[in-house]
Amino acid sequence: MPLATPRSRPLRFAAFMVAAVLLVAVGVATVWGIRGFARGAEWVEHSYQVIAGIGGVENAVRTVESTARGYRLTDRPEQQAEYLAAVPVALTQAGALESLTRDNPAQLQRAQALRASVEARLAELDALVELQNTQGAEQARLSSMAGIGQGESTRLASLASTMRAAERALLDARRSDTLLRANLLIGFVVLGIVMPLALLGLLLSGLLQETRRSRSLEREARQAMRELEASVVLRDRLSEQRRSLGVYAGLLQSCQNLDEAMAMTANVIAELLPHTGGRCYTLRASQNLAETTARFGAEQIPSEELLQPDHCWALRRGQPHRTGRGHGHVYCRHLSVEPGQSDTWTVCVPLMAQGTSLGLLHVAAPEASEGHDGDVALLEAVGEQLSLAMVNLQLRETLRVQSLRDPLTGLFNRRYLEENLNREIQRCERRGLPLSVLMVDVDHFKRFNDEHGHAAGDALLAKIGQTLEQLTRDEDIACRYGGEEFTVVLPETDGDSARRRAEEIRSAIGATTVNHLRKTLGPNTASIGIATFPNAGDAPSRLLEVADAALYRAKAQGRDRVVSG
Numbered sequence: 001m002p003l004a005t006p007r008s009r010p011l012r013f014a015a016f017m018v019a020a021v022l023l024v025a026v027g028v029a030t031v032w033g034i035r036g037f038a039r040g041a042e043w044v045e046h047s048y049q050v051i052a053g054i055g056g057v058e059n060a061v062r063t064v065e066s067t068a069r070g071y072r073l074t075d076r077p078e079q080q081a082e083y084l085a086a087v088p089v090a091l092t093q094a095g096a097l098e099s100l101t102r103d104n105p106a107q108l109q110r111a112q113a114l115r116a117s118v119e120a121r122l123a124e125l126d127a128l129v130e131l132q133n134t135q136g137a138e139q140a141r142l143s144s145m146a147g148i149g150q151g152e153s154t155r156l157a158s159l160a161s162t163m164r165a166a167e168r169a170l171l172d173a174r175r176s177d178t179l180l181r182a183n184l185l186i187g188f189v190v191l192g193i194v195m196p197l198a199l200l201g202l203l204l205s206g207l208l209q210e211t212r213r214s215r216s217l218e219r220e221a222r223q224a225m226r227e228l229e230a231s232v233v234l235r236d237r238l239s240e241q242r243r244s245l246g247v248y249a250g251l252l253q254s255c256q257n258l259d260e261a262m263a264m265t266a267n268v269i270a271e272l273l274p275h276t277g278g279r280c281y282t283l284r285a286s287q288n289l290a291e292t293t294a295r296f297g298a299e300q301i302p303s304e305e306l307l308q309p310d311h312c313w314a315l316r317r318g319q320p321h322r323t324g325r326g327h328g329h330v331y332c333r334h335l336s337v338e339p340g341q342s343d344t345w346t347v348c349v350p351l352m353a354q355g356t357s358l359g360l361l362h363v364a365a366p367e368a369s370e371g372h373d374g375d376v377a378l379l380e381a382v383g384e385q386l387s388l389a390m391v392n393l394q395l396r397e398t399l400r401v402q403s404l405r406d407p408l409t410g411l412f413n414r415r416y417l418e419e420n421l422n423r424e425i426q427r428c429e430r431r432g433l434p435l436s437v438l439m440v441d442v443d444h445f446k447r448f449n450d451e452h453g454h455a456a457g458d459a460l461l462a463k464i465g466q467t468l469e470q471l472t473r474d475e476d477i478a479c480r481y482g483g484e485e486f487t488v489v490l491p492e493t494d495g496d497s498a499r500r501r502a503e504e505i506r507s508a509i510g511a512t513t514v515n516h517l518r519k520t521l522g523p524n525t526a527s528i529g530i531a532t533f534p535n536a537g538d539a540p541s542r543l544l545e546v547a548d549a550a551l552y553r554a555k556a557q558g559r560d561r562v563v564s565g
């Protein structure tokens with residue numbers, strides 16, 4: 001088990017205790033060992049003393065022998081005095097040796113034998129000296145030469161040698177013992193130091209590991225705290241975005257037209273994702289071009305003002321197309337990307353409903369910004385809402401147009417005329433300008449129907465509708481009043497100008513033919529009555545009545561003409 005885990009604490013305590021016990025044991029063993037070593041040294045010293053004592057005894061005996069021999073040879077009293085002085089020294093040495101060996105019975109026995117031998121040898125020498133003193137030096141020399149008084153000398157030498165050998169053996173054994181003790185002590189001390197050191201090292205490494213581990217845990221905790229804070233911020237941001245998205249979806253439903261919806265979308269994206277920049281595109285009804293209808297933020301990567309759907313991967317594939325870190329760098333052709341520009345991410349979100357492309361959201365932002373995936377998810381949600389709104393607006397517009405336009409001719413219908421004529425009169429009245437109304441009726445249309453059929457009649461009416469559309473200005477109102485009768489409102493147009501315009505219309509209708517069932521049919525002439533505000537009146541109904549009356553007169557006067565009311 002590693003010593004850095006919390007569960008290893010008892011183990012660490014045990015290791016510490018073992019190290020402490022080992023250190024104490026080393027201390028005790030060292031003291032004990034040193035004392036033993038000192039005792040061993042004393043014994044070695046003692047053996048040396050014994051060996052020296054043996055030598056001392058031999059030397060003292062030799063001194064006695066030598067002084068005795070000198071006395072025999074010289075017969076001088078001084079020599080005898082030296083002899084007499086040397087004798088007690090030899091006895092003292094032998095006694096001292098005996099004392100030294102009291103600890104060792106075997107050696108004591110040998111020392112006692114040696115002492116006895118010394119005493120015997122001294123007795124022999126004493127006998128010779130006595131002989132010399134009583135019978136003369138010559139007699140003593142002769143006795144000595146005859147070997148009398150020499151017997152103990154060899155035995156003494158032999159005893160001394162045996163005792164020395166025994167003491168030397170003891171000395172060797174004590175030396176070895178001391179050496180062994182010293183080596184054991186060294187070994188024990190080394191072991192006793194190394195093991196606690198190893199244990200302490202292990203403990204230290206465990207502590208270091210634990211410190212590292214606690215630091216790493218601290219770091220992890222700090223990181224987790226930071227992530228938690230970031231996730232709280234992100235959660236708040238997401239809930240704020242969701243709330244804004246809900247408000248946006250509600251407001252979108254109230255938009256009157258596409259431009260308004262696009263402008264609001266741009267504002268919402270700029271508010272929710274201020275670090276992004278981009279454009280909203282609307283696809284034309286022809287589906288061949290998408291044009292910029294709104295912009296937001298600072299454009300990170302320029303995109304074309306008008307783009308071909310084929311140039312955008314998102315419009316081609318019908319799904320969002322991303323570039324940037326983790327999504328590759330396959331850019332759409334409508335983007336002007338600088339070579340090596342990899343510090344920006346982009347997304348194109350197609351605006352689609354029921355499989356039909358309606359437009360595009362193009363957004364780019366710096367890679368340094370955070371939460372790209374969240375941003376893209378938000379843009380996709382915005383795209384979905386916007387697509388729905390676009391479909392609704394288109395549907396509403398279609399219904400509005402259908403309710404205001406005549407389906408056969410494409411011109412405004414009578415309802416539209418009635419709703420707008422009054423407004424146009426008031427506008428001209430405020431500005432002090434005239435306004436004219438033309439009532440146009442195709443001549444003998446019943447006959448045309450009868451001759452070529454109702455469908456042919458419809459085709460001719462549609463063609464006349466196109467002619468009127470082409471001949472009128474944006475501010476004019478051309479409408480089908482009913483049947484084969486048309487009304488054209490000409491704001492800011494006086495009677496003379498109206499007459500000229502009416503003549504243009506009459507001659508254009510008079511030249512209008514239609515291809516039906518591989519036959520060219522027509523043209524039919526047309527009669528036109530004119531009423532001009534303010535001369536003819538200021539009420540819409542009055543103007544229409546006057547124009548109708550003028551038309552009636554034109555019919556009565558032979559048709560194919562213009563009559564002012």
Ligand SMILES: Nc1nc2c(ncn2[C@@H]2O[C@H](COP(=O)(O)OP(=O)(O)OP(=O)(O)O)[C@@H](O)[C@H]2O)c(=O)[nH]1
Nearest residue numbers: 441442443444445446447449454455457458483484
């Ligand atoms: N094909 C077709 N015919 C229509 C339509 N609306 C009205 N008509 C026909 O237009 C004809 C109008 O005939 P009239 O009112 O007698 O007028 P006209 O024959 O043009 O004679 P004048 O106006 O006096 O020159 C009728 O036969 C209607 O059936 C339409 O939507 N399509």
